[in-house]
Amino acid sequence: MSTLQAVAPELVHTHIDHICEGLECLGPNMLHVFAGIKAEPVSNVLPKELSMIVNDVSSDMPTHMFAVFSSCQPAPARHRITLFPAHNLVFAIHCANLPILPTSMPALVECAGQEIKVPVIPLCIPFPEVFPQLSTFLYMKCIDHFLASLMPLPIPPHSTFAQKIANMYMVKTLLLHIAKVHAWEVLLTSLAISTGQPHLMMESA
Numbered sequence: 001m002s003t004l005q006a007v008a009p010e011l012v013h014t015h016i017d018h019i020c021e022g023l024e025c026l027g028p029n030m031l032h033v034f035a036g037i038k039a040e041p042v043s044n045v046l047p048k049e050l051s052m053i054v055n056d057v058s059s060d061m062p063t064h065m066f067a068v069f070s071s072c073q074p075a076p077a078r079h080r081i082t083l084f085p086a087h088n089l090v091f092a093i094h095c096a097n098l099p100i101l102p103t104s105m106p107a108l109v110e111c112a113g114q115e116i117k118v119p120v121i122p123l124c125i126p127f128p129e130v131f132p133q134l135s136t137f138l139y140m141k142c143i144d145h146f147l148a149s150l151m152p153l154p155i156p157p158h159s160t161f162a163q164k165i166a167n168m169y170m171v172k173t174l175l176l177h178i179a180k181v182h183a184w185e186v187l188l189t190s191l192a193i194s195t196g197q198p199h200l201m202m203e204s205a
Contacts, residue, residue, distance in 0.1 A: 006100045007063075007088040019093055024141050027090065029059035031139035034085050036112070039065070042083065049117045052085070060106040061116055063088040066123045068131050082128060084135060085118070094138050099123075 005012050011019055036056030050065045062085035069079040088101050099121070107116040125131065133149045140146075 003092045003096065003098050003100060004089075006103070007092045011089075016093065019089075023090060023093065023139075026059065027139040027141065030087050030090065031136065032056060033059050033061065037062070037085055039083060039085075042067075042081070046081065046122065047120055050083070050120050051115055051117050053113060053115055054109055055112045057109045057112055057114075060087060061109055062086055062118055063104040063106055064101055065118050065120045066131075067120055068123045068125060068128045070128050071124045071126050080128075081122075082131070083120075084131060086135065090138055 033054065033056045037052050037054055039050055039052040042050070046067055052062075052065075054061060064086050066084045066086050067081045068084055069081045087106070088104060091098055092101070101121060102119045104119050107118075109116065133146065136149070137146045
């Protein structure tokens with residue numbers, strides 16, 4: 001609740017189900033805005049703010065840029081950081097343990113090609129490789145799209161799928177996707193616990 005209060009104090013007394021229903025309607029359009037964003041390349045030092053050009057003004061502009069890196073890298077190793085635009089409300093409502101985000105309201109953009117600035121937030125997570133799928137799932141809430149993103153091929157409605165994958169991909173590729181599935185199990189279980197929604201928890205095989 002403190003995370004939500006920091007990003008949208010006007011919604012603190014609104015039932016969380018109503019907020020989630022609103023985001024389910026707005027989420028796909030908010031996500032679509034990301035496809036039209038061009039951000040400045042980051043140098044060796046992570047900036048506190050980042051400029052970006054927005055070419056899709058059909059929905060709310062992102063409020064922050066997450067700089068995602070792995071918590072599993074050895075201490076001496078240099079962190080590999082990937083930048084992801086985000087809307088503070090989407091993550092605040094779904095991620096109870098998200099760090100308190102600095103105040104940032106969606107910029108008012110009048111036309112495509114306009115430049116905006118957003119705060120950069122370092123985000124250390126165990127499996128940064130699956131953050132794109134996590135972000136998409138929070139915006140789209142489409143379980144079919146989520147499951148398809150974990151597999152190297154579209155899932156056909158027949159039992160020969162496993163054999164087809166085995167014939168097409170080497171062990172290294174298969175292990176990479178197995179790691180993604182395990183990461184999602186951990187992430188969804190954490191999400192289920194933090195939001196009090198046990199139906200999100202993945203059952204063990």
